[in-house]
Amino acid sequence: MDHFTNPRNVGEISNPDGVGEEGNPVCGDMMTFYIKVKDNRLEDVKFKTFGCGAAIAVSSMVSEMAKGKTIDEARKITPELVAKELEGLPKNKFHCSNLGAQALNKAIDDYMAKHFKSV
Amino acid sequence: MRRVYLDNTASTPVLPEVLEAMLPYLNEVYGNPQSIHDWGDPAREALDDARSKVADLIGGKSEEIVFTSSGTESNNMAIKGLAQAQQSKGKHIVISSIEHFSVMHSARTLERQGFEVTMVPVDKHALVDPSEVARALRKDTILVSIMHANAEVGTIQPIAEIAKVVKEAGAVFHTDAVATAGTVPVDVKALGVDALSLAANEFYGPKGAGALWVKRGVRILPLLDGGVQENGRRPGTENVPAYVGMGMAAHIAESELAPRMKGLITLRDRLTNGLLSKIDHVTLSGHPTRRLPGAASFLVEFIEGESMLMLMNQKGIAASSGSACTSRALKASHVLTAMGIPPEQAHGSLLFSFGIQNNEEDVDHVVESLPPIVETLRKMSPLYDKFMKGQKRGGNEHADLQREGDGSLHESPECRGDLES
Numbered sequence: 001m002d003h004f005t006n007p008r009n010v011g012e013i014s015n016p017d018g019v020g021e022e023g024n025p026v027c028g029d030m031m032t033f034y035i036k037v038k039d040n041r042l043e044d045v046k047f048k049t050f051g052c053g054a055a056i057a058v059s060s061m062v063s064e065m066a067k068g069k070t071i072d073e074a075r076k077i078t079p080e081l082v083a084k085e086l087e088g089l090p091k092n093k094f095h096c097s098n099l100g101a102q103a104l105n106k107a108i109d110d111y112m113a114k115h116f117k118s119v
Numbered sequence: 120m121r122r123v124y125l126d127n128t129a130s131t132p133v134l135p136e137v138l139e140a141m142l143p144y145l146n147e148v149y150g151n152p153q154s155i156h157d158w159g160d161p162a163r164e165a166l167d168d169a170r171s172k173v174a175d176l177i178g179g180k181s182e183e184i185v186f187t188s189s190g191t192e193s194n195n196m197a198i199k200g201l202a203q204a205q206q207s208k209g210k211h212i213v214i215s216s217i218e219h220f221s222v223m224h225s226a227r228t229l230e231r232q233g234f235e236v237t238m239v240p241v242d243k244h245a246l247v248d249p250s251e252v253a254r255a256l257r258k259d260t261i262l263v264s265i266m267h268a269n270a271e272v273g274t275i276q277p278i279a280e281i282a283k284v285v286k287e288a289g290a291v292f293h294t295d296a297v298a299t300a301g302t303v304p305v306d307v308k309a310l311g312v313d314a315l316s317l318a319a320n321e322f323y324g325p326k327g328a329g330a331l332w333v334k335r336g337v338r339i340l341p342l343l344d345g346g347v348q349e350n351g352r353r354p355g356t357e358n359v360p361a362y363v364g365m366g367m368a369a370h371i372a373e374s375e376l377a378p379r380m381k382g383l384i385t386l387r388d389r390l391t392n393g394l395l396s397k398i399d400h401v402t403l404s405g406h407p408t409r410r411l412p413g414a415a416s417f418l419v420e421f422i423e424g425e426s427m428l429m430l431m432n433q434k435g436i437a438a439s440s441g442s443a444c445t446s447r448a449l450k451a452s453h454v455l456t457a458m459g460i461p462p463e464q465a466h467g468s469l470l471f472s473f474g475i476q477n478n479e480e481d482v483d484h485v486v487e488s489l490p491p492i493v494e495t496l497r498k499m500s501p502l503y504d505k506f507m508k509g510q511k512r513g514g515n516e517h518a519d520l521q522r523e524g525d526g527s528l529h530e531s532p533e534c535r536g537d538l539e540s
Contacts, residue, residue: 004429010499025463025502028423028442028451032501048501052425052442056499 003086004053007060009067011046017114020106023099029055031099033063033107037115042066042074047103054093055100061086062100071108077101122435123481127413127474128270128298129439133364134323140367141325144360152357153348162359169366173330176369177296177315178306185331185349186362190297190318191221193331194264196342196353197293197314198225202234202262204338205291209259210234213290215247215276216457217269222295223453226264239265244406245274245458249281256288263292267305267315270298271441271454271470272405273414282311291337297321297329298411301372303380313337319361323475324368328361379475383412386473386482390415393486398493404455404468413473418455421503422496423466430495434488441468463502 016034023030029051036044045066049059061082066074079097083089089097124132144165150158152166171181187193202212214226216238226236237255241247247265256263263285268275278294285292293314299305300315301322307315314337319328333339333352345354372379387410391403400420419427424440431438441452442465451465460468471485497503 004426005433007499012504021501025466026461028462028466030501032504048499048504050421050500050502051423053429055423056426 001057003057003060003064007056009046009060009063010048012048013044013046016107018107018109018111020103020108020110022103022106023051023055025050028052029096029099031055031059031103033059033103035066035104035107035111037071037111040070042069042071045104051096051099052093054089054096057086058082058089058096058100059103062104066104071112074104074108077104120435121480121484123477123484124437125471125473125477125481125485126437126439127477128321128470128472130320130326131323131474132476133325134368134371136371137324137364137367141360141364144363148359152359153346162357165363166357166359169362172366172370172373173317173362174332176305176373177300177317177332178308179315179332180335182350183332183335185333185352186357186365187329187331187353188327188358189329190219190295190316190321191329192342193297193316193318193329194219194221194295195225196331196339197295197316197333198222198262198264199229200339200342200352201291201293201314201333201337202229203340205261206234209257209261211257211260212236213239213252213255213260213263215239215241215265217241217245217247217454218264218266219295219297222264222266241274241457243459244409245269245272245404245454246406246409247276247281249277249284252281253284253288256284256290260288260290263290264295265292266295266298267300267310268296268298268303268411269405269454270411270414270472271452271468272416272458273410274406275299275303275409275411278310278312286311301369302376302411302413304376307332307334314339319365319368322368322372325361325364327358328365330365375475380412382475383473386477386479387413387415389479389482390471390473390485393482394489397486397490401493404458404460411472415471415473417469418460418464419467419469419493420464421467421500421506422493424468426496427467427469427489427492430492431485431488434484434492436485436488439470439472441470442466 013034013036017037018035020033032048034046045063047059049056079101082097148161150162152163170184174181174184230236239251239255291313294312295316297318300317313334315332320326341352348354402418404416404418424442441455451462455465
């Protein structure tokens with residue numbers, strides 16, 4: 001509930017190293033994650049979310065969990081872990097936690113693609 | 120903190136006079152109305168009195184009222200009971216695309232039993248065109264059911280005009296008047312219907328009390344088998360306290376209808392004007408003039424209904440939404456999609472429904488509280504972001520969000536509800 005009322009890391013990063021978008025407004029939720037990577041670590045994570053209370057709380061939690069982690073560690077953030085950290089999500093809202101982890105992963109994919117292209 | 124209940128469509132508070140009328144029948148008058156002794160007599164008299172009060176509210180006769188447990192039961196009985204009683208004449212049923220689930224799902228059940236159902240579309244204001252009903256009618260049409268008003272967007276249907284069309288075709292005509300009976304004038308003769316559903320908790324009566332009015336001479340089969348209660352049409356020991364409460368609520372509604380409506384319209388329009396002038400990209404949904412006196416419904420763009428409801432609840436405000444997230448099915452409201460509203464906009468729907476307990480300070484509290492909530496959520500919304508960037512570039516990304524939709528998109532397989540898990 002606190003992550004819904006006072007979501008952390010709302011916003012976007014100018015010149016992000018990676019951007020990931022997941023979901024579809026037609027379905028009622030969409031998330032965009034922005035990441036800044038330094039020395040293989042997620043130095044900063046920000047998000048924007050259109051969606052229900054659970055989607056907002058999930059985005060906030062994912063951003064908190066990912067911040068400061070290495071790329072490999074951040075890849076291991078699963079929907080189950082997010083739901084657990086939020087102390088449970090209603091069954092019919094579980095897909096929201098899938099979206100959060102997926103959007104973060106897409107942002108990392110985006111970073112990897114750009115990074116390895118430039119190397 | 121100020122607490123403002125604007126979800127009177129979901130249920131209204133029980134009036135003190137109604138509660139007082141009910142109490143003896145939960146206590147000292149415990150006899151069964153069917154019993155022939157001094158314990159049964161007062162229960163039966165109270166039931167008869169309640170029946171005539173409910174009949175008076177809608178201009179019907181006492182013996183035409185069947186008490187039920189709810190609007191849902193009344194609608195189930197009307198659709199299934201009327202169709203089954205007329206099936207020797209045909210097996211075709213016509214309903215609108217914005218009916219309550221109790222009508223829609225009853226029709227679907229009949230479909231599985233070999234009946235055919237045609238759904239009449241609505242326009243962007245949720246209005247049913249009588250000529251569309253005429254077009255749907257066939258020689259074997261036995262039953263038509265069109266709701267009197269849709270509570271979600273407030274639109275009131277031209278029932279009397281539709282009744283003329285249905286009568287010409289010789290079909291039975293039912294209307295779900297749960298949103299209107301006890302709230303606006305409802306007269307079964309003026310409407311020209313054969314059956315009409317109503318529910319007490321919509322007009323300051325108790326939950327668990329509904330009624331189906333069936334015109335004398337119209338055949339209907341019961342949902343339940345049992346004894347002689349309600350003339351055999353709805354067997355089971357009568358819920359006397361609930362029906363007494365419904366009778367009292369109907370009696371008070373009948374005498375106070377006009378001033379109540381006037382008050383509700385004032386509050387509704389104050390809220391509508393307040394919100395439309397204070398928040399950009401908000402539109403009134405439903406019909407601009409043919410609306411329920413207490414229903415103010417909106418589409419708030421770029422954000423989602425449930426998160427608005429949760430933040431409003433923290434400000435002490437109760438409202439509702441047709442957003443997917445507020446429904447267990449995780450689908451945008453079928454009413455909004457039937458109106459051609461694209462699903463992404465339907466997710467941002469809000470409904471404020473006023474009751475006689477509300478006042479202008481309630482409205483002002485909402486007009487003050489909602490704009491910052493919308494602002495917070497829009498700051499967080501990637502859709503708003505895209506729209507604003509599109510605006511700056513002079514582009515038309517907004518057009519993507521506004522694209523014409525027939526509502527079928529919300530069935531997109533990409534939308535996962537995980538309901539099966």
